[in-house]
Amino acid sequence: MKRSYERRRRLYGYGFIGVWLLGAIQWFLIPLIASVLYSFQEVNPNKGGMTGIWVGLSNYRTAFFSDPNFRTNLLDALRDTALQTPLILIFSLFIAVLLNQKFRGRTLARAMFFLPVIIATGPVYNIISGNMATGGGSSAEQFSTLFETNLVDRFLTYLGLYGTDSPLTTLIRLITDNLQSLVWHSGVQILIFLAALQSIPTSAREAAEIEGAGAWDFFWRITLPYVSPMILANLIYTVLDAFTAPDNVVMQRVLAVRQDSLHGLASAMAWSYFLVVLVVVGIVVALLRHAIYYESE
Amino acid sequence: MSPKTHSRRRVRLWRLLRGVILFGLCFVIAFPLLYMLSCAFRDPADMNDPTVLWIPRHLSLQPIRDVLRVTNAGTTLWHTIRMNLLSAVFQVISCAVTGYGFARFRFPGRKLLFFIVILMILVPNQIILLPQYMQFQEFDVLGLLRLTTGSTIKLINTPWVMYLPAISANGIRAGLMILLFRQSFRGLPQELEDAACLDGCGPVRTFVYIMVPNASSAFLTVFLFSVVWYWNDSYVSGMFFTNQETVALAVKGLRTTLNMQLFGNASVNAGARETIVWLEAGCLLSLAPMLLFYIFLQKYFTESIERSGLVA
Numbered sequence A: 001m002k003r004s005y006e007r008r009r010r011l012y013g014y015g016f017i018g019v020w021l022l023g024a025i026q027w028f029l030i031p032l033i034a035s036v037l038y039s040f041q042e043v044n045p046n047k048g049g050m051t052g053i054w055v056g057l058s059n060y061r062t063a064f065f066s067d068p069n070f071r072t073n074l075l076d077a078l079r080d081t082a083l084q085t086p087l088i089l090i091f092s093l094f095i096a097v098l099l100n101q102k103f104r105g106r107t108l109a110r111a112m113f114f115l116p117v118i119i120a121t122g123p124v125y126n127i128i129s130g131n132m133a134t135g136g137g138s139s140a141e142q143f144s145t146l147f148e149t150n151l152v153d154r155f156l157t158y159l160g161l162y163g164t165d166s167p168l169t170t171l172i173r174l175i176t177d178n179l180q181s182l183v184w185h186s187g188v189q190i191l192i193f194l195a196a197l198q199s200i201p202t203s204a205r206e207a208a209e210i211e212g213a214g215a216w217d218f219f220w221r222i223t224l225p226y227v228s229p230m231i232l233a234n235l236i237y238t239v240l241d242a243f244t245a246p247d248n249v250v251m252q253r254v255l256a257v258r259q260d261s262l263h264g265l266a267s268a269m270a271w272s273y274f275l276v277v278l279v280v281v282g283i284v285v286a287l288l289r290h291a292i293y294y295e296s297e
Numbered sequence B: 001m002s003p004k005t006h007s008r009r010r011v012r013l014w015r016l017l018r019g020v021i022l023f024g025l026c027f028v029i030a031f032p033l034l035y036m037l038s039c040a041f042r043d044p045a046d047m048n049d050p051t052v053l054w055i056p057r058h059l060s061l062q063p064i065r066d067v068l069r070v071t072n073a074g075t076t077l078w079h080t081i082r083m084n085l086l087s088a089v090f091q092v093i094s095c096a097v098t099g100y101g102f103a104r105f106r107f108p109g110r111k112l113l114f115f116i117v118i119l120m121i122l123v124p125n126q127i128i129l130l131p132q133y134m135q136f137q138e139f140d141v142l143g144l145l146r147l148t149t150g151s152t153i154k155l156i157n158t159p160w161v162m163y164l165p166a167i168s169a170n171g172i173r174a175g176l177m178i179l180l181f182r183q184s185f186r187g188l189p190q191e192l193e194d195a196a197c198l199d200g201c202g203p204v205r206t207f208v209y210i211m212v213p214n215a216s217s218a219f220l221t222v223f224l225f226s227v228v229w230y231w232n233d234s235y236v237s238g239m240f241f242t243n244q245e246t247v248a249l250a251v252k253g254l255r256t257t258l259n260m261q262l263f264g265n266a267s268v269n270a271g272a273r274e275t276i277v278w279l280e281a282g283c284l285l286s287l288a289p290m291l292l293f294y295i296f297l298q299k300y301f302t303e304s305i306e307r308s309g310l311v312a
Helices: A005-039 A058-066 A070-100 A106-119 A122-128 A137-146 A149-159 A167-177 A179-184 A187-198 A202-211 A215-244 A249-259 A263-291 B003-040 B044-048 B062-070 B073-104 B110-122 B125-137 B141-149 B160-167 B174-187 B190-198 B203-214 B216-232 B235-240 B247-252 B254-263 B272-307
Strands: A041-045 A050-054
Touching: A005 A041, A005 A263, A005 B073, A005 B110, A005 B125, A005 B160, A005 B203, A041 A058, A041 A263, A058 A070, A058 A263, A070 A106, A070 A179, A070 A187, A070 A215, A070 A249, A070 A263, A070 B003, A106 A179, A106 A187, A106 B003, A106 B216, A106 B272, A179 B003, A187 A215, A187 B272, A202 A215, A215 A263, A249 A263, A249 B125, A263 B125, B003 B062, B003 B272, B062 B073, B062 B254, B062 B272, B073 B110, B073 B160, B073 B174, B073 B203, B073 B216, B073 B247, B073 B272, B110 B174, B125 B235, B160 B235, B174 B216, B190 B203, B203 B216, B216 B247, B216 B272, B235 B247, B247 B254, B247 B272, B254 B272
Parallel strands: none
Antiparallel strands: A041 A050
8 A cells, every 4th residue: 555655744743743642641631631620629639539529610719709818819929920020021131132242251141140040949049048938037138238228219319319209210129129039030031032132133233233223223123123032932931930930929829728638729729820821921922923023024 | 522532431331330230140149159158168056156147157067967967868869860860861852752743744733732732831830730640649551550450550759750751751841842842943954854855764764863963952952951950840849759859859848857857856946047057058969969060061051042943
C-alpha cells in the first residue's frame, strides 16, 4: 500500500508529539478537569481517595460571599498586580536600554541583574528579604532604613518639589518603596527586552541616524515599536509570575483552606482567581494587539 | 559654551547618572546576599551583640556545620543533584522532540493541540497539583495495573514523581520550553531539511543529525533554565515529597528542623534574631551550588535568550 507523502508526514508529526500528548492527557488535562469538578463538589479525603458530594455552585458562593478573606485578598492581589506589572515592565525596559549600551563592566552588570532569577526560591527569598513569617526580621529593618521614605521626601523637597501628592512623587515613592521586590522580579523581563533590543535591525538605526533622530525620538519611533511584541510577552509572563509567587495572598488563602481539607472550596477559589486573571489579561492583550508592530507584516 | 562642550558635558553627565543608577541597583540586589554571607559565618552569640552589624566579631563555621548536620546535607545534596540533572535532561529531550513536531509537521488538530501547550503555560501549578497528587498516590495507567497486579503503585516520595512528567514534556515550565523549541526550529531555514530529505534522511534522522546541532543554543538555554527551576522548586516538590529530599525543601523546613535538633522542641518560638544565623547559613548552602553554576556559565544564561531565536 502506497502511503502518500502528506500522510507520512502527518503520522510522523503525531509521532513526535506523541509522548507529550500522552503525558499531557495524564498529568495535565485529567487533573485540570478533575480540579474543575472538585470545585463543584465538597471533597473530603478518604482512605481510598477522595469522596465528593456534588454541591453545585455552593463553593463559589462560599468563596465570594461567606469566606471572610477571599474577596479582600482577591482585590488586594489584583490591585497589587495591576500596580506592579506596569512598573516592572517600565523598569525592565529602562534597565535593558541601559544595559544595551556599551560600557565597561557591562557583562558584570547584566550578570548581576539576572542573578535573582537563579536564586529566587520561595523560602530563600523570604529569608533574605526579611519576611517575618519565615524568620529573618532583622535584615528587613536594616534595609528599609536605607530607602526610607523620609529620605526620599527630604530629597524631593530639597529639589524644590514640595507637594507630596503630585503624580511624579507618588511614582518615585512607589518605586523606592518596592525597589527590592521590583529588582528581584524583573530578571527575566530584562533579558527578554535586551534580546529584543539587540534584534533591532541596523538598517533602522542607520535610517534614524541619517534622518537626525535624537535619543528621545529614537526611543519612541524605533525602539518602542520593535520591542512591542515583547512587551506583550513580558506582560503575560509578569502577571503569571505574580500569580504563582509564593507571597501571593490569594494563593496563601487557598493553601490555608486546603489545610482544612476543604479541597472543593480551595479549587473553587483557585479557579475563580485564575479566571479573573485570565479575563483581565485577555482584555489587555486584545487592546494592545493593535499597537504592536510586526516587522514581517 | 560651544555646542561641542555642551554635548560632551551632557554625555558625561549621562554616563555618571547611568553609573550611579546601575551601581545603586546592583547594590540593592547584592545587599541581602552580602548580609546573608555576613550572618552565615557568624558565631551565634554575635547576634546578641549590638555592635556587630556587618563584620562578625567571632568568625565561626558553627552555623554552617550545624545546618549541614541537621539537614543531612550529603544525602540531600546528592538526591537533589541527581533528580535535577536527570529531570533536566529528560525535559530537554522531550520538549525538543515535541517542539519540532509542532514546528515542522502539519497534521489535523495541530492548532488545538498547541493550544493545550499554551494552556500548560497559563494554568498555574496550584490548580492541578492536588489531582496530580492523587494520581501519584495510586499510580495506575488506564486501569491496567489494577487489572494485572490487583493494586496500584504509590509513587509519592519517589523521584519518579519528577521523572515521569519530565520524560513526557510535562515537567516544570515545560510549556514554555516547548514554545521555545518550536520558535527555534521555525527560525531555521527550510532548506536544511530539504537538503536532508534529498540525501535520503527520514524525519527522525533529519531531526537528530540536522536540526539538533543547529539549534544547540536553544538546547543549552532549556537545559540551563530547567536545572535552575528544578533546583529552586519548592512548591511542586513540597507537594510530592513529604520528607525533605531536596535542598529547596530542606531550607523551607529549616526552621522546624532547627528547633527540633538544637532546642529539642519543634514548636519553640525562637526569636528571629537567634535563628537568623542558621537560617542564613542554610540559605547560603542552598544557593552556593546554583551560584557557582551561574558564575561559571553566566555568559550562557544572559545571552541564551537572544540566541535561542525566541525573539525576532
